[in-house]
Amino acid sequence: MKKSRWAAASAILRSTLAIPSSSCSLSPPHPSIGGWLKVQPMQMGRFEMGVQSFPFLKPDKEGPVKTIPLHVNGRATRVTVDDPDMPLLYTLRDNLGLHGPRFGCGLGQCGSCTVHIDGEAVRSCITPLSAVGKKKIVTLEGLGAPDKLHALQKAFITEQAAQCGYCINGMIMEAAAFLAHNQNPSEAQIKRALAHNLCRCGTHLRIVRAVKRAAAGV
Ligand code: FES
Numbered sequence: 001m002k003k004s005r006w007a008a009a010s011a012i013l014r015s016t017l018a019i020p021s022s023s024c025s026l027s028p029p030h031p032s033i034g035g036w037l038k039v040q041p042m043q044m045g046r047f048e049m050g051v052q053s054f055p056f057l058k059p060d061k062e063g064p065v066k067t068i069p070l071h072v073n074g075r076a077t078r079v080t081v082d083d084p085d086m087p088l089l090y091t092l093r094d095n096l097g098l099h100g101p102r103f104g105c106g107l108g109q110c111g112s113c114t115v116h117i118d119g120e121a122v123r124s125c126i127t128p129l130s131a132v133g134k135k136k137i138v139t140l141e142g143l144g145a146p147d148k149l150h151a152l153q154k155a156f157i158t159e160q161a162a163q164c165g166y167c168i169n170g171m172i173m174e175a176a177a178f179l180a181h182n183q184n185p186s187e188a189q190i191k192r193a194l195a196h197n198l199c200r201c202g203t204h205l206r207i208v209r210a211v212k213r214a215a216a217g218v
C-alpha cells in the first residue's frame with residue numbers, strides 16, 4: 001500500500017529533528033481529541049530541548065493496513081489506511097479528496113482544518129480516525145453545494161471576507177456549529193466563538209460581518 005502522507009511527513013520531521021524512536025512515546029494513547037507524541041529532552045546541536053510534543057507524529061513502526069467505515073457528507077464510505085490512528089484530516093484530503101479542510105498548523109491551534117463531527121466543530125488535524133467511529137462527519141463540501149450555498153457561504157461571498165482564503169474553511173465551519181446553537185448572537189459572542197480561529201490576512205472585521213449577515217438571514 002502507498003505510504004500515507006502522514007507517514008511521509010512524520011518520517012521527514014523525525015529525521016529533521018533527529019528524534020530517536022526510543023525517546024518517543026504516544027501520550028495519551030487513545031484520546032478522543034488527539035494523541036501527542038512526547039519526545040524526551042534531547043540535544044540538538046548547541047541547543048538542549050525540553051520535552052517536546054508533536055501532535056500525531058506517526059510512531060516509527062508499521063501499523064496494520066485497515067479498512068475503516070466512515071460517514072462523510074451524508075454518505076457511507078470506506079477508507080483503507082495504514083494506521084487507524086492517522087489524523088482525520090489526512091484521510092479527508094488524501095483518501096477522499098475533500099480539500100475544504102486545510103492543513104495549517106497541524107497542532108490544533110489555527111482552526112483551518114475544522115470539520116463537524118455529529119454537529120460539533122472539531123479540529124481534524126488532531127482527531128484520530130479511530131476516534132470517529134460511527135459519528136457523522138461534515139466538511140465544507142457537505143455544508144452547501146455550488147447551486148445551494150449555505151447561508152454562511154453566501155454571506156462570506158457577499159462580504160468578500162476572504163483574502164488568501166486559507167482560514168475560511170475553519171471560519172465557516174466553526175461559525176456554522178456556533179450558529180446552530182445560537183441563532184441570534186451578539187457581535188461579542190461571534191468574536192468569542194471565532195477567537196481560536198486564526199486569520200493571517202487580517203480579514204476579521206469582514207468575517208464577523210459575514211457571520212452577522214448569515215445569522216440575520218440577510
Ligand atoms: S491545522 Fe488543525 S488546527 Fe491548525
Ligand code: FES
Nearest residue numbers: 163167199200201
Ligand atoms: S484570509 Fe488569508 S488567512 Fe484568513
